[in-house]
Amino acid sequence: MNTVAYCNPFVPVEWLGAHGFQPRWLRLPRRGLAGSLAGPPSAEEPTVGGYRHVEGRRGVCPLAAASVAAISSASVDSAVVLTTCCDQMRYAASLLEQRPRVPLFTLNVPSTWQTPAARGLYLAELQRLSRFLVSLGGRPPADDELASVIGRFERARAALLAARSGLSARDFAAGLLAVRENADCALPRQSEPDAGLPLALVGGPVPESDDALFDWIQHAGGRIVLDATEWGERTLPQGVDVSRTQREPLAALADAYFAIPDVFRRPNTALYEYLGRELAARKVHGLVVRRFLWCDLWHAEVAELKAWSPVPVLDLDAADSEASSAGRTRGRIEAFLEMLR
């Protein structure tokens, strides 16, 4: 089956799947993330779409750079969908459009959300995405087909969330990526849930290549009970109205995704409402903010989170060129948990 790669939660996986494509969450190169888990780029790595390598370029978000690298390397995907949710990824999309290896679609996700016009813009963008997918050989889904796909993904997400308490944070994160690809994915095997002080992880994406972060927190005596990072459970669609999916499935889908609370929304009050609700419900003792260097959206929010949070906050920034940052990050996590005890 043809795959369509994406890496932003505002792209409805159901919409890709209902057009006959296999959604694929973009896996990012190991190097460069999580505070340099691995080494510098090797000399034989290809240039990016004919441009010089963008990783390590001053001012470029490591995640955007890694996305450019991943999309530019030999790909099996039929297409890639990126979004305008942050400026760096918007520019990454523009860069890739210059010398595309695969067809690329940039989904315009409004920052504002209060007006019917903003919601209408998002819906129109999904319809434009549909035309793009059809141009690649996809088929526009009938309403009942779309409703069926939505139902399957809803059940997969619900099953994963129900299993959360029996999973380690790392396995839960892997499960979250799986349900962004496949409604029939197997649930991660019940593992030994992490023990320790309950923490929330908030911030930008934690790619698979960075999942050692979960281990570090666990080894330091923490237990992530809320993964509110960009690729975590915070950004799962907020409950699709199943009864409505029978009548107007696309509108129901659009509304569910458009309501995702995120840092780039203006105002971003929904993010704080979500965190306030979930921190209390899960009896969180500490908040770990994980952000990439040059990510202005999360960086500017850290001070706000510290002022707002009812529990202590640890700010972890991840660079791509700092050889010692892995050790530094581990040390900061350990110190934070010592302080919480």
Next chain:
Amino acid sequence: MSVPARRITLDEWDQRYAELLAAGLTEPWYGGPLRRHVEAGDRRLQKLHLDNSAAALRLWNFLLTEEQRLRQAREQGWRILGTLKDLGTIPVMAYALERVVAFYPDGAWWLPCMMENQTGLLELADQEGVDESFCPVRAMLGAFVCQTHFPIPDLLTCSVGATCDDVSAIAQRLVRLGHPMLWWEIPHRRHPEAGEEAIRLPGGFRAPACQVAFVRGELERIRTALEEWAGQRLSDDRLRAGIRRANQVRAQLRELRRLGYTADPCPLPALEMLVAEMLALHFCSDQAEARGVLEELLVEVRRRVAAGQGVLPAQSVRVYWVNPVADLRVMNLLEEVGGRVCGSEYLFCHALDPIPEDAAPLEALARCALADPLVGSPADRAARICREAHESAAQAVVVSRIPGASHCGLEGLVIADAVRTRLDLPVVEIEVPPITDALEPSLRTRLEALVETAGGGPGVG
């Protein structure tokens, strides 16, 4: 007796000012010697070379008294609107109202430069957790915290969506500091699909008609809010009149750019050209006076062109400049190594293009807003830069990076690639922080190398 056009230091301006007074110079209320601005804190003036004309004196005095103007407006009971990010759209609407003044608080990004980091604004931003990984526009956050630079606006608007994350993130922080914000959406300008209705925008970009309609709807929302806030109707007739007045300023600037960038020898330094172009954004808080300032500059430039006078040697290497500089001193630096600016794209070319007067006013403004070079692909922007650089016979292009700005990480790759591929011109990317003194040797070397490469020999100083 006419004094030859040249660039002079502030010390030389003291003498020059005395001479002008003795010759009968008459000035507006904000006139006076430039030295007084240094005493008030604008220390960077001492490091700059400035044009020696009375017209340039008026330009600088106009620029450096804006805070006074805003405070006077408040004292007189006028309403003050702070317009963040859109660079040239909402102020046209605001200046169509009575007793309303609009300005860009983002303009505070030049305060650390002008006051040579004596403002404490960046330190205040640091304390708020907005450090040097952000664009120098973070000085705005410091200015809102200390509230000593400009009067705090009664209302703020901010365009978000396809805008830089720095301003969006800092604007969100302003809300939490208690400043009400009217957000409006500017979508990423995409290329029309095959068969999709498209509209040609001022400046030449094209956008889908549905995007123009969306932005028009957003501006309708702003209009309603402004009417309620100002207690006045912002009718189409008023808007048309406002657009006509804005277009007069834009026409003056186009003529100034035509003369200033094409005549040889160069009739007006790059620094004064940059300051003049900035007047397009919000008219430095006085639209009528901005027209007067530009008219006097135009008269001076026309006189110099007619007399064959310039401020630089003839045949200086022609450089097209991309992005505004955080340190104004760098515009001098280019000229010191034998270059001259022959064209510019300072992020607000859409504020220089004429606003269509044959369309409904908000439709026209929506088209202008979507023509913002930053809301579209950097490839579109690069195409415009290449076109203008070609038309102005540029011999080289400088892409000036703004440290920390979210658009600067990758856009330079696209622009430089386009310039090399399409124009076969040398390009250099430089990064310009608010104060470049420590970096000046390396910046000078890079600009010298560019000028020598483009000019085929050592630069002329």
